[in-house]
Amino acid sequence: MTPERRPLVAANWKMNKTTAEAHEFLGEFLPGVEDVADALDVVVCPPFTALQTVVERTREAPVRVGAQNMHEEDAGAFTGEVSVPMLLELGVEAVILGHSERRQHFAESDAALARKVPRALAAGLVPILCVGETEDEREAEETERKLRQQVQADLAAVDVGQLADVVIAYEPIWAIGTGKTATPDQAQAAIGFVRALVGDRDAGAAQAVRILYGGSVDPSNAAELLGLPDIDGALVGGASLHADRFLAIAAAARA
Ligand code: PEP
Numbered sequence: 001m002t003p004e005r006r007p008l009v010a011a012n013w014k015m016n017k018t019t020a021e022a023h024e025f026l027g028e029f030l031p032g033v034e035d036v037a038d039a040l041d042v043v044v045c046p047p048f049t050a051l052q053t054v055v056e057r058t059r060e061a062p063v064r065v066g067a068q069n070m071h072e073e074d075a076g077a078f079t080g081e082v083s084v085p086m087l088l089e090l091g092v093e094a095v096i097l098g099h100s101e102r103r104q105h106f107a108e109s110d111a112a113l114a115r116k117v118p119r120a121l122a123a124g125l126v127p128i129l130c131v132g133e134t135e136d137e138r139e140a141e142e143t144e145r146k147l148r149q150q151v152q153a154d155l156a157a158v159d160v161g162q163l164a165d166v167v168i169a170y171e172p173i174w175a176i177g178t179g180k181t182a183t184p185d186q187a188q189a190a191i192g193f194v195r196a197l198v199g200d201r202d203a204g205a206a207q208a209v210r211i212l213y214g215g216s217v218d219p220s221n222a223a224e225l226l227g228l229p230d231i232d233g234a235l236v237g238g239a240s241l242h243a244d245r246f247l248a249i250a251a252a253a254r255a
Helices: 019-036 048-059 083-088 100-105 110-122 133-141 143-154 158-167 184-201 203-208 222-226 245-255
Strands: 010-011 039-043 064-067 094-097 125-131 165-168 210-214 231-234
Touching: 010 019, 010 094, 010 133, 010 165, 010 210, 010 245, 019 210, 019 245, 039 100, 039 125, 048 064, 048 083, 064 125, 064 245, 110 125, 110 143, 110 158, 110 165, 125 143, 133 143, 143 184, 165 184, 165 245, 184 210, 184 222, 222 231, 231 245
Parallel strands: 010 039, 010 231, 039 064, 064 094, 094 125, 125 165, 165 210, 210 231
Antiparallel strands: none
């Protein structure tokens, strides 16, 4: 991590926590977050149903709230979808886009992401764009090809002037929720490669864009991964459901 890039840790709760459970988490989390958030950005991404609660409870806290998906159209016949104006009205400030679970289970495509990322930016939402390879792709030495395809396609319609406002999360799919993490060498190499891909568009943006690692980050491995030069923070799934564990990861990102 470099001094110019402020670290960021984001909690992806996925389809976990009712509103009551979100309240319970915040009761434990908020007293501790003040101690770590002076030097880093903290984002919590609950399910849609808990967004309002989390926005209201964190209004005075150094915590930003993100959604886990959005539709690029403002309104219309898109049953089950949620639009940017709906998120903005709640006070949401960020959105996870292209998580591998959405790509895998809900057919999220690079074509859709190429519309969603600029739409989020235009609205002032921070897009946290997820990219990463499967285990088969890694074994076939296809990691770089996959990352190139996703980064180039998903950011194709983003103006150069806004590239550095995107947050990219490198999440090797084989490491998500599996307890396996990328080795520091693997994580640094992949994230360095993603930074170079941004550099193909603009050298300044490559230096400024924040790139996170995600995939079984927990308090025991966070310091090593987050201490790597190109890694600017973490996108955290399972461990972010526990206030103490997520705070410990935030503290490691800040160190
Ligand atoms: C994720 O869902 O983005 C993630 C990284 O999950 P986990 O930390 O549980 O591997």
